[in-house]
Amino acid sequence: MASQTIRTTNGRGKLYDSILATIGDTPVVRINNLAPAGVRMYVKAEFFNPGASVKDRLAINIIEAAERAGTLKPGQTVVEATSGNTGIGLAMVCAQKGYKLVVTMADSFSVERRQLMRMMGAKVVLTPRAEKGTGMYKKAVELAEKHGWFLARQFETEANADIHESTTAREIIADFAGDRLDYVVSGYGTGGTITGLARVLRKERPETKIILTEPANAQLVGSGVAQTRGPDGGPAATHPSFEPHPIQGWTPDFIPNVLQECLDTGGYDKLIPIAGTEGIAWAKKLAQKEGILTGISGGATFAVAMEIARQAKQGSVVLAMLPDTGERYLTTPLFSDIAQDMDEEESEISRSTAGYQMS
Numbered sequence: 001m002a003s004q005t006i007r008t009t010n011g012r013g014k015l016y017d018s019i020l021a022t023i024g025d026t027p028v029v030r031i032n033n034l035a036p037a038g039v040r041m042y043v044k045a046e047f048f049n050p051g052a053s054v055k056d057r058l059a060i061n062i063i064e065a066a067e068r069a070g071t072l073k074p075g076q077t078v079v080e081a082t083s084g085n086t087g088i089g090l091a092m093v094c095a096q097k098g099y100k101l102v103v104t105m106a107d108s109f110s111v112e113r114r115q116l117m118r119m120m121g122a123k124v125v126l127t128p129r130a131e132k133g134t135g136m137y138k139k140a141v142e143l144a145e146k147h148g149w150f151l152a153r154q155f156e157t158e159a160n161a162d163i164h165e166s167t168t169a170r171e172i173i174a175d176f177a178g179d180r181l182d183y184v185v186s187g188y189g190t191g192g193t194i195t196g197l198a199r200v201l202r203k204e205r206p207e208t209k210i211i212l213t214e215p216a217n218a219q220l221v222g223s224g225v226a227q228t229r230g231p232d233g234g235p236a237a238t239h240p241s242f243e244p245h246p247i248q249g250w251t252p253d254f255i256p257n258v259l260q261e262c263l264d265t266g267g268y269d270k271l272i273p274i275a276g277t278e279g280i281a282w283a284k285k286l287a288q289k290e291g292i293l294t295g296i297s298g299g300a301t302f303a304v305a306m307e308i309a310r311q312a313k314q315g316s317v318v319l320a321m322l323p324d325t326g327e328r329y330l331t332t333p334l335f336s337d338i339a340q341d342m343d344e345e346e347s348e349i350s351r352s353t354a355g356y357q358m359s
Contacts, residue, residue: 059089084113133252164196191259198267298322
C-alpha cells in the first residue's frame with residue numbers, strides 16, 4: 001500500500017488585531033491543467049483578501065490616508081461611487097473603524113453586491129443604469145457636497161495606486177525573487193493595480209512585460225481618444241468609445257485619472273482587448289479545471305494571459321491578476337447556465353439507488 005502524506009497546518013504564527021490587518025499578502029498560485037506545455041502560468045488570487053477582492057487594498061488606504069491627512073474625521077460619513085467591490089471593501093473598513101458609509105451604484109450591477117454592502121451596514125443608493133458609471137460618480141459628488149461627507153474618490157486619489165506600489169507590487173517582487181517573470185497581465189477598473197505595479201516593475205524587473213487589457217466592445221484606451229475631465233480630474237462626460245459590457249468592475253464609461261498616469265508614462269507594453277464572452281468562458285474553465293473560483297474580470301484577465309502564454313517562448317513565466325471571487329457574480333451571465341435543480345445525469349445518479357429520491 002502506498003504511503004500517504006497527512007496534510008497539517010501550523011497557523012500563521014501571529015494574532016491579528018482586526019480583520020483589516022489581514023488585507024494583502026495574497027497567494028500566487030500555479031496553473032497546472034490549463035497552461036500550455038513548456039510555459040509556467042500563475043495567478044495572483046486577490047479573492048484571498050478578507051472582503052474577497054483586490055479593492056480591499058485601496059479601501060483601507062483611502063480611509064487611512066484621509067485619517068492621517070485630517071480630511072476624514074471621527075463621526076464623518078464616507079461616500080463613494082462603485083460597481084461593488086470597492087464598496088464592499090469600504091463597508092468592511094468603515095464597519096471596523098466606526099464610520100457610516102453611503103455607496104452610489106448603477107442598478108445594472110449584480111444584486112449580491114448591494115446585499116453584501118448592506119449586510120455590513122452601508123447604505124446603497126442606486127442610480128439609473130442608463131447614466132452608467134458617470135451617473136453614479138456624479139451622484140456621489142452631489143451627496144458629498146450637499147451633506148459635507150468625505151468623498152473617497154477611488155478614481156482620482158493618489159492613495160489608490162500608492163497601496164499597490166507598496167503592497168501588491170512588493171509581494172510580486174518577493175514571490176518571484178530569483179525566478180523569471182516574463183509577463184504580468186491585468187485589466188483596469190480604477191487603474192490602481194496596473195499603475196502601482198508599473199511603478200515598481202519598470203524599475204526592479206524591467207524585463208517583465210506588462211500587458212493591459214480591456215473589453216473588446218469598450219476599447220477606451222485602445223481608441224486613442226482622450227478622456228474629458230473636470231477640474232478635479234474626474235470624468236466630465238462618458239467616453240465616446242464606451243459600450244455596456246459584462247465584465248463588471250472593469251472599464252467604467254470613462255478613463256480613470258488613476259489610470260492616466262500609467263498611460264502617460266508608458267506603464268504597459270501591450271494592450272490586448274478581450275470579449276466578455278471569453279471572460280465568462282475562461283472563468284468557468286478555471287473553476288472546472290483548476291478549482292479556482294474567480295469572477296468575469298478574472299476570467300477575462302486569464303483569457304488574455306492564455307493568449308500570451310500560447311505565443312510565449314518555452315520556459316516563459318506568465319502571471320495573471322485575479323481581482324475577485326466568482327461568488328460575486330451569482331446573478332450575472334457567469335452563472336446563467338448553472339442549474340439550481342438536478343439535471344438528467346444527476347437525476348439518473350439519484351435513481352441508481354432506491355431511497356431518498358426527490359418526488
